[in-house]
Ligand SMILES: O=C(O)C1=C[C@@H](OP(=O)(O)O)[C@@H](O)[C@H](O)C1
């Protein structure tokens with residue numbers, strides 16, 4: 063048989079490696095020069111991973127071309143011609159042809175051409191039948207056999223479509239067989255990582271079952287739906303009027319029938335069981351329609367719609383909402399004055415709690431004013447994942463069909479909390495008390511924030527919870543009470559920090575604990591959990607800084623009206639205070655006394671703030687807040703006010719920069735463990751814009767640059783900030799604070815990483831523009847599920 067040898071044929075020069083690191087392999091033999099085989103060969107060549115590279119393919123022109131191009135050292139249509147001395151063989155042929163290739167490999171081993179410990183791998187899309195094919199040929203499986211599957215492909219196929227970077231940032235599944243030598247697995251892992259892939263071990267049957275669900279079943283359904291429509295007598299009309307849904311759903315039915323025919327047989331049992339499961343789901347939804355079961359149907363459709371986006375975001379660690387704004391930035395041209403009357407979106411803290419308590423209550427809870435921001439949506443999704451039917455959100459309206467104290471179901475996947483510390487910490491308390499195991503995870507920022515502050519006291523209550531991240535961080539793994547064998551028990555806990563999240567976590571766990579759970583906070587922190595528990599009919603005892611709850615009670619659903627978020631209002635309060643001739647009225651903002659630190663601090667700084675139309679909405683006090691331009695003065699911020707304004711310091715630093723004289727913040731170490739280190743990141747940004755400030759361990763000293771006004775007349779016309787480029791570290795409050803600074807800036811300010819503004823304040827830029835600011839939003843790359 064014809065062997066084409068690069069040296070003998072004296073064609074293109076051998077691609078000698080200049081790398082000082084010795085190549086991983088002496089000789090790699092790739093069998094099959096289709097897209098995947100040829101791309102891997104190219105990646106091996108380009109990354110100098112093998113001294114020699116040979117290939118086997120029935121299509122000799124491809125071999126000749128590959129040699130001429132310096133990709134291969136030799137090639138043939140017959141394995142025994144070129145395989146001698148190979149220490150890695152890659153099988154890249156269609157699944158059905160694998161057994162014949164194994165026979166050729168065995169023959170080469172038997173006649174001494176190949177060492178018996180040579181590594182043999184493949185790139186086929188089913189795995190059990192590859193192992194069975196090897197078993198049919200070898201009496202015992204070779205110690206070098208490592209079945210693998212790179213999850214990568216391209217629209218085009220064949221040798222000419224090859225790309226050296228095809229595997230970069232793609233996953234490769236490796237099946238670690240008990241018969242395989244560990245050194246072979248490690249070496250193959252090194253190869254895939256060297257070409258840019260991420261290696262994941264997985265059992266062969268599990269691989270086939272996953273692929274059966276995610277790839278094979280959808281293809282099968284697409285072919286079948288086209289067949290169903292084509293069999294109708296009026297099929298021409300059916301196709302002529304087929305809407306986008308049919309076209310989208312059946313796009314993949316245009317794929318190669320022969321290939322899919324082979325795959326359906328190769329992965330027969332996994333596909334049949336995926337199909338059986340599908341039939342059950344189909345019957346269920348059929349029955350819901352027959353029964354006109356509106357609640358259950360809404361639950362199913364809502365869960366499915368959210369899950370479609372959710373999984374993509376979870377895998378990519380990106381936000382939930384429309385991510386066309388990923389990596390977005392603001393270009394802000396200085397403006398001088400803000401004027402108007404505006405409504406601010408709903409309170410984030412109260413929105414979270416409305417979902418949690420509404421889900422655990424008996425009966426239906428109607429929520430209005432719900433904040434449709436990323437963080438609250440993460441909480442909403444988590445409860446959907448645990449089987450709660452939640453209708454909406456629709457313009458801030460939700461209907462929650464409570465499942466009662468023992469009605470949550472285990473989520474099939476880790477619960478994804480996105481960027482939201484409140485969701486993760488409060489849910490940790492709820493989940494620690496449930497019968498079932500759970501896992502809580504978040505985005506890159508959340509997975510860096512301290513979680514032992516809740517895990518440790520929960521353990522004192524008997525919880526089994528592990529913070530599995532690097533340093534007491536999430537993912538959190540929680541063992542259910544059924545596996546622990548007994549319920550939680552109440553404790554008397556002295557909180558080391560004034561954190562509403564720790565307090566709420568423990569009180570929520572206390573709902574299921576035996577006896578009394580008492581938390582004592584060093585300073586007052588926001589009390590929305592206590593208030594909402596009472597509103598749902600659950601007794602809570604508050605004695606100064608000590609809050610107690612008895613386990614074993616129930617919650618009763620009702621109506622919740624979420625007031626506007628004072629933490630979001632804070633940006634516009636500072637905007638009006640620092641800019642010339644400004645006056646803003648913010649309507650029906652929550653003024654719960656555990657949240658009004660921003661008003662108290664701004665008043666101490668001489669801000670002109672008045673409250674009107676004070677009333678109560680759903681157990682929370684609200685008022686219209688009017689704020690006018692004023693000559694701010696620097697102050698020493700009283701430490702007792704810190705927990706009452708904890709989220710407002712980034713924008714208060716902007717106010718302090720515009721004040722006359724020095725402002726000193728102490729006792730605010732907590733700011734270092736928010737979505738970013740808000741002390742360091744704000745100081746960096748302020749310095750970029752020319753403000754003199756000094757970072758301390760627990761706060762910041764800012765030399766205000768406001769004018770030294772001797773009269774009562776407001777003088778806010780001089781710029782305080784220069785222009786510049788601000789990095790928000792993907793922290794929503796940092797981004798919005800520097801946007802406010804533009805009202806006293808001399809030049810344009812660019813703020814990078816503003817997509818997270820959606821976590822707490824969707825529509826911020828639009829509202830800011832409405833009152834006179836000049837914010838241009840530059841949308842970033844799309845990270846939606848199809849690109850995830
Ligand atoms: O309980 C809550 O809803 C929140 C508590 C605060 O966190 P800490 O409890 O960590 O201070 C705050 O920063 C967060 O935005 C919301």
Ligand SMILES: C=C(OP(=O)(O)O)C(=O)O
Pocket residue numbers: 437481482483484485709736737795822
């Ligand atoms: C700290 C914040 O939220 P969380 O802790 O819920 O992420 C915030 O919104 O500023």
